[in-house]
Amino acid sequence: NPEQGKAEFDLIAQEGTTEFFNGKESDTYGYNGNYLGPVIRVRNGDDVKVNVKNELSDATTVHWHGLEVDGTEDGGPHSGIESGETWDPEFPIEQPAATLWYHPHLLHKTGEQVYKGLAGMFIIEDDISDSLNIPKEYGENDIPLIVQDKQFSSDGTFEYNLNRHDIMMGLQGDTVLVNGAVNPYLEVPQGKVRLRVLNGSNARTYNFKLSNDQKFHQIASDGGFLEQPAEMTNVVLSSAERAEIIVDFSEFEEGDTLELTDQGTPFMSFRVTGEEGHQADLPGQLTTIEEINPSEAVRTREFVFQGMGRNVNINGKQMDINRIDEVISLNETEIWEITNEAGGMMGGMGGNGGMIHPFHAHGVQFQVLDRDGNPPPPNETGWKDTILVSPGEKVRVIATFEHPGVFMYHCHILEHEDAGMMGQFEVE
Numbered sequence: 001n002p003e004q005g006k007a008e009f010d011l012i013a014q015e016g017t018t019e020f021f022n023g024k025e026s027d028t029y030g031y032n033g034n035y036l037g038p039v040i041r042v043r044n045g046d047d048v049k050v051n052v053k054n055e056l057s058d059a060t061t062v063h064w065h066g067l068e069v070d071g072t073e074d075g076g077p078h079s080g081i082e083s084g085e086t087w088d089p090e091f092p093i094e095q096p097a098a099t100l101w102y103h104p105h106l107l108h109k110t111g112e113q114v115y116k117g118l119a120g121m122f123i124i125e126d127d128i129s130d131s132l133n134i135p136k137e138y139g140e141n142d143i144p145l146i147v148q149d150k151q152f153s154s155d156g157t158f159e160y161n162l163n164r165h166d167i168m169m170g171l172q173g174d175t176v177l178v179n180g181a182v183n184p185y186l187e188v189p190q191g192k193v194r195l196r197v198l199n200g201s202n203a204r205t206y207n208f209k210l211s212n213d214q215k216f217h218q219i220a221s222d223g224g225f226l227e228q229p230a231e232m233t234n235v236v237l238s239s240a241e242r243a244e245i246i247v248d249f250s251e252f253e254e255g256d257t258l259e260l261t262d263q264g265t266p267f268m269s270f271r272v273t274g275e276e277g278h279q280a281d282l283p284g285q286l287t288t289i290e291e292i293n294p295s296e297a298v299r300t301r302e303f304v305f306q307g308m309g310r311n312v313n314i315n316g317k318q319m320d321i322n323r324i325d326e327v328i329s330l331n332e333t334e335i336w337e338i339t340n341e342a343g344g345m346m347g348g349m350g351g352n353g354g355m356i357h358p359f360h361a362h363g364v365q366f367q368v369l370d371r372d373g374n375p376p377p378p379n380e381t382g383w384k385d386t387i388l389v390s391p392g393e394k395v396r397v398i399a400t401f402e403h404p405g406v407f408m409y410h411c412h413i414l415e416h417e418d419a420g421m422m423g424q425f426e427v428e
């Protein structure tokens with residue numbers, strides 16, 4: 001039993017091989033293993049220390065996606081860890097219960113390192129998550145699902161090689177993995193099950209549904225609980241977004257199966273056991289979220305996604321690690337207006353087939369004010385750190401910047417980020 005309020009973790013970034021198909025070994029990366037990393041679980045109020053060791057032959061960084069920490073602990077491209085070196089960030093947890101994640105952020109190499117397997121979940125609990133009558137038995141009815149796609153070669157292995165299409169659209173594979181497994185199944189009790197779904201893919205956007213079109217409830221978005229559970233039949237997650245959803249298996253018989261699908265294509269199944277599960281109705285109120293009043297904002301800053309392929313940029317600029325693009329005063333509230341003007345396969349040719357760009361900013365959680373002037377859907381009324389912005393769309397978000405330092409904002413299609421669709425803001 002660790003000391004109250006303290007949490008310490010070791011993460012070793014290492015190279016290995018992983019067998020995704022029988023007898024076929026791919027070269028992969030992992031933390032403390034061959035592929036992906038351990039789930040880090042902390043509490044709000046904890047003082048956390050992580051001992052990161054880089055045993056890769058390449059440099060790396062470890063970024064805490066969604067965590068509200070100072071720039072020096074954020075693990076962005078300035079926090080490079082050379083091969084054989086260590087990095088020991090320490091930070092307090094000062095935010096509500098949420099499903100966050102961690103992944104490398106090395107300049108121009110984030111896509112490659114994540115694709116090879118460097119990613120893990122970072123779960124915060126607090127008094128509210130403890131007290132809610134929701135499924136919370138970790139591994140039993142509270143299940144982390146890291147969803148990623150891979151492009152396997154005919155020999156059953158994968159590599160990170162970008163063709164022209166990948167440079168344009170981001171690397172999108174034809175096989176969906178869950179927690180590193182192809183076509184996995186999960187045994188579930190006859191009751192409510194909480195799935196913490198992370199889109200850990202480099203580029204792909206998913207439209208998740210159950211194979212019987214059964215409704216489910218989303219209870220949390222990127223930065224924590226929604227005020228009320230949102231009933232839905234599908235949830236769209238762009239790269240890096242998370243959703244905690246509650247699926248009810250109460251009506252199923254022992255031996256029944258249900259599939260989780262993307263655009264109707266199954267990629268994992270649930271097998272119902274005879275065990276009785278969590279039956280209680282979901283609470284009508286999960287938490288309270290104080291709405292940030294737009295009148296508190298000292299300014300509106302504009303971010304425009306432009307260009308395509310190797311020319312992707314924000315506000316006409318590509319990432320320059322020696323340039324700070326935006327300076328923000330500590331503790332001030334701002335509205336950020338994000339517009340997707342960028343083309344896609346057709347967009348560049350004057351068509352209207354542009355592509356989505358998920359906008360992400362480090363060190364902060366924001367609230368969505370509106371999408372093209374319309375209020376956000378119920379599942380976007382909580383805290384968010386990554387926002388899908390459709391072609392031609394304008395999304396306004398509001399945030400208070402409570403942590404000093406240099407942080408990134410970028411498109412979370414990792415091939416776009418690596419190509420330069422990223423900028424830096426400094427909070428001081």
Ligand code: C2O
Nearest residue numbers: 065105240360408
């Ligand atoms: Cu998921 Cu810049 O990060």
Ligand code: CU
Nearest residue numbers: 064065066362
């Ligand atoms: Cu991040």
Ligand code: CU
Nearest residue numbers: 357411413416
């Ligand atoms: Cu993009």
